[in-house]
Amino acid sequence: MRGAGEEKRRAGIPPRVIAWFAENARDLPWRRPGFSAWGTLVSEIMLQQTPVARVIPRLEQWLARWPSSDALAADSPAEAVRAWDRLGYPRRALALHAAAVAISERHGGRVPDDVDALLALPGIGDYTARAVAAFAYGQPVPVVDVNTRRVLARAVAGQGEAGPARTRVDLTAMQELLPSDPAEARAFNAGAMELGQTVCVARTPRCEACPIAELCAWRAAGYPEYEGPSAPRQARFEGSDRQVRGLIMRELRLSDTPVPADVIEGLWPDSVQRERALAGLLADGLANGSPEAGYSLPGSVS
């Protein structure tokens, strides 16, 4: 059972985060007034597994070339993957192109404002669907990324880490704090993420700069060591299949004609790992071809 003091403490969190965000929000492209829903969708997909600083230049190039979903849908998946360049996880580029096609075909070229319609698009999951609904359309739906999860784990649950993601639990926790007013809900969604990115960071949180330090359950408990299950650790990149995939993709992006099999062979000495990576790219639809014909990006003209 929750005490009255506990309720009061929790109720203080959103207004303080909102006030802090009003003063401390970074000036980012997707926060510009009039930024399009399409731009929001593109930026959120780019931000899925890529830090802000690396996204910004690529986003601006992307939107200059494809200012609408119709524009992207009219171009080839190969060009989308090429323009993605080295942002990483190129399946996102393929999914974004497929989402643009779906938006054109099913939604008349307008990015949908409904969470379920957004979730039905390729490459859009729980985070991105709610981020677009909240930030592009002002809907008061909870948006939870890894930073928000850490803020809630500390301030509300009194734990030092968030542990493995539990989507339903996380969304419920955010929903319970979310103001009903759409403008406040938007600011709290964005502010909680920003707080987690810039102040309530994983390793060395700057509690002296935190607007909710006096309300934080973790701080009140004396910063207890986290006991629960940890989020899984990312495997090494060097020598990984991901590195080999990246090398092959780089070769395909740079070539206007099919890349011969012997060129692929020269990219990585371990044939078992190389073939596994290539098979994975073919299965993902990021590459087309055969040992005889060579390999190309999907939907290439050549």
Place this chain on the structure above:
DNA sequence: GTCCGGATAG
């Protein structure tokens, strides 16, 4: 070397 970041297939 370590850190950062959500979607999806099985």
Place this chain on the structure above:
DNA sequence: CTATCCGGAC
């Protein structure tokens, strides 16, 4: 629920 999927900054 778990494994897979990138690459640049520090």
